[in-house]
Amino acid sequence: MFAELEAILLDPVYSAKGAAGLIDLIRKGHFKKGERVVFLHTGGAAGLFGYDFAFDFKDRWVTAA
Numbered sequence: 001m002f003a004e005l006e007a008i009l010l011d012p013v014y015s016a017k018g019a020a021g022l023i024d025l026i027r028k029g030h031f032k033k034g035e036r037v038v039f040l041h042t043g044g045a046a047g048l049f050g051y052d053f054a055f056d057f058k059d060r061w062v063t064a065a
Helices: 004-005 013-028 046-053
Strands: none
Touching: none
C-alpha cells in the first residue's frame, strides 16, 4: 500500500510491520479525525534485495540478452 500509493518502499521485517500496525489502528478508529500521526520510517529499503523472490520483475524490467 505504501509503495503503490505513496512510492515509499518498506522492508518486510520492521518498517512494513510497523506500517501494518499503523494502518490497523487507523482502520479501527484509534485516532480522532484530524489528529496528526507520525510514522517514522527508519530505512531498511536496502533489505528488500534479500526478498527478490517476492517480487515479479519479469514484466517490469528490460534485460539485455
